[in-house]
Amino acid sequence: MQRLANFIGGAFVPPASGSYLEDVGPATGEVIAEIPDSDARDVDAAVAAARAAFPVWSRTPTEQRSRLLLRLADLIEQNLEELVQMESRDNGKSVSLARRLDIPRAVLNFRFFATAILHQASEAHVTDATALNYTLRQPLGVAGLISPWNLPLYLLSWKIAPAIASGNTCVAKPSELTPLTANRLAELSLEAGIPAGVINIVHGLGGKAGAALTKHPNVPLISFTGGTVTGASVAANAAPLFKKLSLELGGKNPNLIFADADLDDAVATSLRSSFWNQGEICLCGSRIFVERSAYDAFLERFIAATKQLRIGDPSEETTDIGALVSEAHMQKVLGYIELAKEEGGTVATGGNRVDRPGFFVEPTIITGLGCDRRVLQEEIFGPVVTVTPFDSEDEAIAFANSTRYGLSATVWTRDLQRAHRVAAALDSGTIWINTWLLRDLRVPFGGMKESGVGREGGMHSLEFFTEAKNVCVKL
Ligand code: NAP
Numbered sequence: 001m002q003r004l005a006n007f008i009g010g011a012f013v014p015p016a017s018g019s020y021l022e023d024v025g026p027a028t029g030e031v032i033a034e035i036p037d038s039d040a041r042d043v044d045a046a047v048a049a050a051r052a053a054f055p056v057w058s059r060t061p062t063e064q065r066s067r068l069l070l071r072l073a074d075l076i077e078q079n080l081e082e083l084v085q086m087e088s089r090d091n092g093k094s095v096s097l098a099r100r101l102d103i104p105r106a107v108l109n110f111r112f113f114a115t116a117i118l119h120q121a122s123e124a125h126v127t128d129a130t131a132l133n134y135t136l137r138q139p140l141g142v143a144g145l146i147s148p149w150n151l152p153l154y155l156l157s158w159k160i161a162p163a164i165a166s167g168n169t170c171v172a173k174p175s176e177l178t179p180l181t182a183n184r185l186a187e188l189s190l191e192a193g194i195p196a197g198v199i200n201i202v203h204g205l206g207g208k209a210g211a212a213l214t215k216h217p218n219v220p221l222i223s224f225t226g227g228t229v230t231g232a233s234v235a236a237n238a239a240p241l242f243k244k245l246s247l248e249l250g251g252k253n254p255n256l257i258f259a260d261a262d263l264d265d266a267v268a269t270s271l272r273s274s275f276w277n278q279g280e281i282c283l284c285g286s287r288i289f290v291e292r293s294a295y296d297a298f299l300e301r302f303i304a305a306t307k308q309l310r311i312g313d314p315s316e317e318t319t320d321i322g323a324l325v326s327e328a329h330m331q332k333v334l335g336y337i338e339l340a341k342e343e344g345g346t347v348a349t350g351g352n353r354v355d356r357p358g359f360f361v362e363p364t365i366i367t368g369l370g371c372d373r374r375v376l377q378e379e380i381f382g383p384v385v386t387v388t389p390f391d392s393e394d395e396a397i398a399f400a401n402s403t404r405y406g407l408s409a410t411v412w413t414r415d416l417q418r419a420h421r422v423a424a425a426l427d428s429g430t431i432w433i434n435t436w437l438l439r440d441l442r443v444p445f446g447g448m449k450e451s452g453v454g455r456e457g458g459m460h461s462l463e464f465f466t467e468a469k470n471v472c473v474k475l
Pocket of ligand 1: 146147148149150151155173174175176177204205206207208209210211214225226227228230231233234248249250251281282379381407447451452
């Protein structure tokens, strides 16, 4: 069985504790690897290695940093199929989704930021005839990067790429549930020639290794993606040290379908926005609201399409729905389905664990629940969606905004003015009109309300990972 090590200062090293955690394959329930149970000592060593590498890396010419990141992107692409299989085995997602979404996006993340830094500009302001002010952007030092298990390499690379492209070095803590592709990335970074200590990866538990990273005095910047409750703990640890902080947190995203929408497209896309990656995407539209006059037609077609989804072995090409990431997460999702029934909801389709080894739950549609029910208020993060009718545009907006979250929203309508009006009224960091998960890496990405603080994406990431100084020169 594969036993992983931490990646510190360009070498693979065992954890200081000598202890290991089991990495369980969600499709079988069997242990597929062992990973370091790291603690503050390992984080200390990784931060020290990152600090040592910072002076040279931050002064490495931009063009050279860019070339190294492009080489890493090429290597990920060349090893795409291996990474696809690995991600699927570790996370439970179907190979077809990993091939379509996860790994290509990791390639794109490195390419995007490798080239973005070549075009970064700075501002200058002439203050009458007396002074010239210019903005000097510089990397901060060691970036602490913490990522979740749902899109493991995609989200890890979304942080590592802008952090190191900007001249920082980093210590990353991937989710303990999905460590395999992060480990492979470490190997590929060596092959790409990225200098030792620029990328460091510490595996282990969030409450131990992750918390040690967020509290570390020599890590001035934390980029965290994960749940809202964990985000609060990260913020509390970072606050006394006034760290620069980006929090990409949970969502309970509304999917608003007006009666004038293209129903074929709305059904087909809602199928993806509900059940892709078993619903384990922060941007999934887990609360569907349909204008009453189209409600029955939508529901009937949506249920029929959901029943066609193929659940099964994620390594098979034809599988649509794989396994949930862990037994604990599956139990949480099943608990919410029970809660939906207790709250008076109707399970229109699905609702059960699939009778096979591993952690499989049927794609589930629940009807008959109001917006104040817990099932419509709390993030389930599984293949469970609610469908609720609305009677007016104002009601649709009120329903959409009725949670503490504000990550993304989808609006289906052919009325152009309504599309803009509703988008402006929604409490969401991203609003998709007649589409879902269409991403341009230049746009600001992040959540409102309890879905996060800060914006990443494009120049927003490059700004986050640098400090802007004002230099004022008297003329
Ligand atoms: P999570 O439990 O919050 O964990 C996220 C990461 O934080 C993991 O690496 C975790 O390590 C670590 N962690 C846990 N406790 C920590 C602590 N006290 N200090 C520092 N780090 C700690 O989230 P998850 O269950 O992995 O991911 C699902 C959540 O992420 C959902 O809420 C989803 O909406 C959100 N998400 C948001 C976005 C976005 O862009 N807004 C994108 C994807 C996912 P362990 O795994 O070892 O616990």
